[in-house]
Amino acid sequence: xxxxxxxxxxxxxxxxxxxxxxxxxxxxxxxxxxxxxxxxxxxxxxxxxxxxxxxxxxxxxxxxxxxxxxxxxxxxxxxxxxxxxxxxxxxxxxxxxxxxxxxxxxxxxxxxxxxxxxxxxxxxxxxxxxxxxxxxxxxxxxxxxxxxxxxxxxxxxxxxxxxxxxxxxxxxxxxxxxxxxxxxxxxxxxxxxxxxxxxxxxxxxxxxxxxxxxxxxxxxxxxxxxxxxxxxxxxxxxxxxxxxxxxxxxxxxxxxxxxxxxxxxxxxxxxxxxxxxxxxxxxxxxxxxxxxxxxxxxxxxxxxxxxxxxxxxxxxxxxxxxxxxxxxxxxxxxxxxxxxxxxxxxxxxxxxxxxxxxxxxxxxxxxxxxxxxxxxxxxxxxxxxxxxxxxxxxxxxxxxxxxxxxxxxxxxx
Amino acid sequence: xxxxxxxxxxxxxxxxxxxxxxxxxxxxxxxxxxxxxxxxxxxxxxxxxxxxxxxxxxxxxxxxxxxxxxxxxxxxxxxxxxxxx
Ligand SMILES: Cc1cc2nc3c(=O)[nH]c(=O)nc-3n(C[C@H](O)[C@H](O)[C@H](O)COP(=O)(O)OP(=O)(O)OC[C@H]3O[C@@H](n4cnc5c(N)ncnc54)[C@H](O)[C@@H]3O)c2cc1C
Numbered sequence: 001x002x003x004x005x006x007x008x009x010x011x012x013x014x015x016x017x018x019x020x021x022x023x024x025x026x027x028x029x030x031x032x033x034x035x036x037x038x039x040x041x042x043x044x045x046x047x048x049x050x051x052x053x054x055x056x057x058x059x060x061x062x063x064x065x066x067x068x069x070x071x072x073x074x075x076x077x078x079x080x081x082x083x084x085x086x087x088x089x090x091x092x093x094x095x096x097x098x099x100x101x102x103x104x105x106x107x108x109x110x111x112x113x114x115x116x117x118x119x120x121x122x123x124x125x126x127x128x129x130x131x132x133x134x135x136x137x138x139x140x141x142x143x144x145x146x147x148x149x150x151x152x153x154x155x156x157x158x159x160x161x162x163x164x165x166x167x168x169x170x171x172x173x174x175x176x177x178x179x180x181x182x183x184x185x186x187x188x189x190x191x192x193x194x195x196x197x198x199x200x201x202x203x204x205x206x207x208x209x210x211x212x213x214x215x216x217x218x219x220x221x222x223x224x225x226x227x228x229x230x231x232x233x234x235x236x237x238x239x240x241x242x243x244x245x246x247x248x249x250x251x252x253x254x255x256x257x258x259x260x261x262x263x264x265x266x267x268x269x270x271x272x273x274x275x276x277x278x279x280x281x282x283x284x285x286x287x288x289x290x291x292x293x294x295x296x297x298x299x300x301x302x303x304x305x306x307x308x309x310x311x312x313x314x315x316x317x318x319x320x321x322x323x324x325x326x327x328x329x330x331x332x333x334x335x336x337x338x339x340x341x342x343x344x345x346x347x348x349x350x351x352x353x354x355x356x357x358x359x360x361x362x363x364x365x366x367x368x369x370x371x372x373x374x375x376x377x378x379x380x381x382x383x384x385x386x387x388x389x390x391x392x393x394x395x396x397x398x399x400x401x402x403x404x405x406x407x408x409x410x411x412x413x
Numbered sequence: 414x415x416x417x418x419x420x421x422x423x424x425x426x427x428x429x430x431x432x433x434x435x436x437x438x439x440x441x442x443x444x445x446x447x448x449x450x451x452x453x454x455x456x457x458x459x460x461x462x463x464x465x466x467x468x469x470x471x472x473x474x475x476x477x478x479x480x481x482x483x484x485x486x487x488x489x490x491x492x493x494x495x496x497x498x
Binding site for chain 1 (some may be wrong): 456
């Protein structure tokens with residue numbers, strides 16, 4: 001390996017493309033056009049080519065691969081949701097994650113840490129019991145534990161949270177994990193590229209050509225492409241694309257912020273979430289503390305970050321871990337979260353024939369990257385929703401049949 | 414910190430305000446169809462633009478309308494509700 005590296009360094013031409021092929025031109029037509037080269041769009045492309053033999057596919061990205069929420073999230077992976085639809089779906093995703101590094105031959109730094117959702121009130125303990133029972137029913141490893149189990153897993157914690165929010169117990173989910181977010185996009189991108197999919201960065205979709213209720217093509221910043229099938233996987237930009245096809249949905253955008261501290265020695269193995277204090281924390285492989293909170297309070301289509309956020313988050317974090325008062329904040333950032341009223345995604349077919357949605361991923365869609373790719377590829381090929389996503393269809397709202405996931409998704413992304 | 418102008422209390426830090434979404438006309442529940450009502454309850458105009466929104470200055474419980482560019486995060490105007498919707 002070092003030899004190859006040395007040879008590569010001394011070679012003036014650097015002939016190997018690091019991850020993907022660069023294509024100078026767009027073709028005039030594709031079987032499937034995917035908008036958005038985040039993890040979701042690239043995973044769908046990968047499974048279309050790998051599992052369904054559909055290779056005449058392009059993925060269009062206005063910026064660069066993984067530059068959206070895929071590269072901005074705090075990488076928590078878990079399946080201890082509240083609804084049967086959610087639990088089955090995310091459990092399938094966790095199963096896929098476990099083999100992904102091997103499938104890609106790329107180290108995703110998938111680290112199984114265990115995940116605690118802390119309960120500071122009786123009402124929270126009740127929700128934890130409810131979640132644990134639903135989880136166990138579907139074979140997901142999940143249990144309610146007492147404060148002593150939290151203390152054992154994170155000895156530095158102040159169980160009284162500075163006296164104002166004593167921890168009464170927690171929902172413990174042993175499979176809870178973190179992974180390296182960029183690598184996921186690269187792994188799916190490289191896999192799709194090797195199977196013939198074209199990835200076009202710096203290519204923005206500006207309009208969608210719909211005639212007689214059917215998709216006919218896509219207008220891009222680099223010209224027109226004809227196609228009968230478009231998959232929209234653009235997270236925080238979903239409402240802008242929906243406007244192009246005139247489809248109404250409940251999706252609205254709020255920023256979600258996160259931050260990391262300077263790197264410190266490893267002291268925190270599990271992932272900890274507190275719904276009442278609106279904060280969560282894990283320690284990355286590099287030693288940084290990765291921290292986040294709940295959504296910004298009002299609609300905004302921008303990724304600016306604020307001092308309010310850092311102040312609010314750090315004050316609650318110090319309630320849990322007072323010894324962090326000397327640790328410095330290193331970076332903060334924001335992503336645009338595509339929120340839904342029931343905290344479940346919107347996936348599948350739409351009133352426009354040939355226009356498919358993978359959206360409403362809000363603050364919780366990183367963990368779903370593999371299963372979204374797989375189920376959306378199936379849905380596009382068969383023109384019927386994959387059985388795992390029928391609970392997430394857009395028309396659930398017109399039937400008042402929501403998939404209420406808020407109790408498991410509002411702070412613990 | 415961002416400042417917002419309350420029509421009653423003048424410029425105040427935005428953290429004193431509460432956001433309650435776009436101003437939307439409500440269909441008459443007695444005459445509209447189920448589909449129209451579901452559209453009103455759930456669907457939103459999620460695309461960016463200049464929107465008229467409900468805001469409240471929480472310390473004084475003052476409700477008012479703000480016209481805001483939701484892409485640039487600039488408040489263009491704030492005023493009391495005039496009854497039109
Ligand atoms: C701060 C933060 C923390 C989070 N934490 C977690 C977590 O711990 N666990 C979890 O599971 N989820 C988490 N999430 C949510 C998760 O990040 C997202 O749901 C997920 O990454 C969405 O992936 P995606 O591929 O659908 O979208 P993205 O990665 O956003 O990709 C969409 C792409 O579409 C492109 N695009 C947009 N418009 C156009 C256009 N017109 N033409 C061409 N391209 C376009 C964008 O440039 C972008 O690259 C978090 C999100 C944020 C912001």
